[in-house]
Amino acid sequence: MSNKQNLLTNIPTSIPNEIFETIISTPNIKIERIISKGHKSEPDFWYDQDKSEWIMIVKGEARLQFEDKSIYLTPGDYLNIAAHQKHRVDWMTPEEETIWLTVFY
């Protein structure tokens, strides 16, 4: 058994690029922590993923853009993104780190 870890700790003081940490990885799923601070997708960039992705914001604030709407997310908010559903990160708060929990499945 692994020992406990904490999703809210071990945050670097400087986050020039988003940090992707794999928590669990099997052929069927990947659980990841993403640490961001004010990052957003390039203007014309859209994620178009082969896997479904369940995301939750654990800390911070973000706005995800879809082709038909934008969704503002605060801690505890979660969302399921179907495979190939195009999306991008429109905005994240510059005031603090935004910590994401994602499950690809």
Added chain:
Amino acid sequence: MSNKQNLLTNIPTSIPNEIFETIISTPNIKIERIISKGHKSEPDFWYDQDKSEWIMIVKGEARLQFEDKSIYLTPGDYLNIAAHQKHRVDWMTPEEETIWLTVFY
């Protein structure tokens, strides 16, 4: 696409029994929210599960007992429990709800 939901809201005022809510369910994974308040496993009961389980405490406090140790968990703490690794809930705070996020895989 599903609309956003929040893991910390829609908590009943009375929780006589633990509440298990399925968030995502496919043949490969199940993501669940568990809402508890001061519940614990029966004295001789041990979970012995066919699937691996990744758990995180989102709110509250709990102590999980394994055959060789106990682990105290507070918000953000997470743990991977291998399939058939026996465990039980030894204690949960009676002071507030404990909200668990679990991924069976």
